[in-house]
Amino acid sequence: MDLFKFQEQAxxxxxxxxxxxxxxxxxxxxxxxxxxxxxxxSITGSGKTLVLADTISQIRDRLPVQPIVLWVSKGKIVVAQTYANLSSGRY
Structure with missing residues (x-):
């Protein structure tokens, strides 16, 4: 997916x-x-998952070893939704 300028900057x-x-x-x-x-x-629908997925990709590219990332959220539905999006390769 393409990021908006504000998402790239974040x-x-x-x-x-x-x-x-x-x-x-x-x-x-x-x-x-x-x-x-x-x-x-950020507000709902602003692309937080996309921003964080891109962030992790950038960090991986900058480090000699793969980072360990703990991704947490307050809501179970958000966790399930994020897991589904990341597992499917959507982001």
């Missing part, structure tokens, strides 16, 4: 935040990093 901004963080993570102490957390809030 995905790139989130991916850049992650890669910046990965190169200089926040440390609790010398051995313990604070995990990266990024949230995305």
């Amino acid at each position: 995905a790139s901004q989130i991916a850049s935040r992650f890669t910046d963080y990965a190169s200089n993570p926040l440390m609790v102490d010398r051995l313990t990093t604070v995990p990266f957390l990024q949230t995305l809030a």
